Amino acid sequence: MDVYDAVVIGAGQAGLSASFHLARLGVDHVVLDADDGPGGAWQHRWDSLSMHDVHGVADLPDAPAPGDSADRANVVLPAWFGDYERTHRLPVVRPVRVDEVHGDGDLLVVRAGRRSWTTRTLVNATGTWTRPFLPYYPGAETFRGEQLHTADYPGPEHFAGRRVVVVGGGASAVQFLGELAPRADVVWVTRRPPVWRDHFDENAGRHAIELVQERVRAGLPPASVVSVTGLALRPQEQEAARLGVYERRRSMFARIEPDGVRWADGAFERADVILWATGFRPAVGHLAPLRLRSEHGGIALLQSGADVQTATTALRDPRVQLVGYGPSASTIGGNRAGRAAALAVRRYLVEHPLEIADDRALA
Known part of the structure; x- marks a missing residue:
């Protein structure tokens, strides 16, 4: 029986960093x-994302991504990820x-x-x-119309001349509204009012990530980083702002009807x-047999240092590292977490020598 020291599930940014x-x-x-x-989630992004x-x-x-350009991210980055895999x-x-x-004694079976x-x-x-x-x-x-999620976004041309209700309060919603406003009639609906920011420095970023980590440390499902960082308009979205598309409906609709959405007070769009x-939600269903979730529904992580983005070890099973989860669920955080996870793996291997090592050598 071949026994690996580690198995990494997922070859996106965090997975390649860990590897x-x-x-x-x-x-x-x-x-x-x-x-x-190759390419992780980047290969599935919409064509208009440059x-x-x-x-x-x-x-x-040890490898900065390709530079600023108008080229499609879902073409450039997968090719670059593939080169990275081969180079290293x-x-x-x-x-x-x-x-x-699932667990098999001291070992894990994937x-x-x-x-x-x-x-x-x-x-x-797994992101x-x-x-x-x-x-x-x-x-x-x-x-009777069309319902699409961010994961299925086909690009702004698809919506030309149509009336689109955009639901959500995150960065993707802001970007979609900015792209669609010149081409379509848009209505923005969010459950909570958006928090706009004019300035965001390193200290603010660290504080935002710490707020996410507090939830993870308590065993709660992680919230998105943007939910605590706030939203900013990029230059390409300033025109949409002038058109008034970021004036949202102040409550969520109550039901969906064949031709639109209706609010509890009878208002209709x-x-x-x-x-x-x-x-999105963390893709961790395959870990269910390990019983890592707390009674609150999340997977609590151990934090040993001051950098919350390096908290990767599952509280209930130190053999398991999670990268791209909770406070490391960002592109920059994924790289920090990848290094932290690798160090934690090596530390575990040193502290827990494999008792069946001789049997493995004879297999």
């Missing part, structure tokens, strides 16, 4: 990725869609269909992109499209 540092530390590991090709939008936030360890000889296996991870990998530790880097959150409202099934910019 890079595991390789640097000499940790025998494999990276299992569900996609057919390198202008992601410049400076897609870096990998990272042991990525794809496509492998993991079904479950299963994907009929295949399995046995490992001493696990680094989970959120595969788990779009789509809230249900009465009458949703009667809507006609809609051809409902665009749900309602975020």
Whole structure:
């Protein structure tokens, strides 16, 4: 039986960062990725997202991302991720869609269909992109128009001349409104009022991430970082602001009808499209057999240092590291967490020598 020192699930930004540092530390590991090709979630982003939008936030360890340009991010970054994997000889296996991870004594077994990998530790880097959150409202099934989530966004041209209700209060909603305003008739609906910011420095960023970490430390499901950082308009969205599209409806609608949405007070908005910019949830269902969740529904993480983005170790099982989860669920945080997870893996391996090492050598 082959026993790896570590298995990494996911080859997005956080997963590649973890693999890079595991390789640097000499940790025998494999990276299992569900996609057919490299690029993580970047390969699934909408065509209108350019390198202008992601410049400076897609870096990998020892490798700054391609520079600012009008080129499509979903083309440039997957190609660059692939080059990175080859340059650093990272042991990525794809496509492998993991079904479950369960314990087998001191070891962990990762299963994907009929295949399995046995490992001493696990680094989970599955992100959120595969788990779009789509809230249900009465009458949703009667809507005669089109309902789309951020994950399915086809680009602004698709909505030309149509009336679009954009639901959500995060950065994606703001970006969509900015793109759609010149082409479509848009209405913005959010449950909570957006928090706008004019200035955001390093201290503010650190405080925002700490607020996310407080939830994770308590075993609560993580909130998005943007929910505490606030929102800012980029230059390309200033025109939309002048058109008044960021004047939101001050409450959520109560139900969906065939031709639009209706509020509890009887107010009605006609809609051809409902665009749900309602975020994502962590893709951690395959970890359920390990019983990592607290009674509050989240996975609590241990924090050993001052940098909350390096909190990666699952409180209930120190063999498991989570990167791109909670306070590290950002592009910059994913790289810090990848290094922290690799160090935590090595520390665990040193402190917990494998008792069946001789048997493994004879297998």
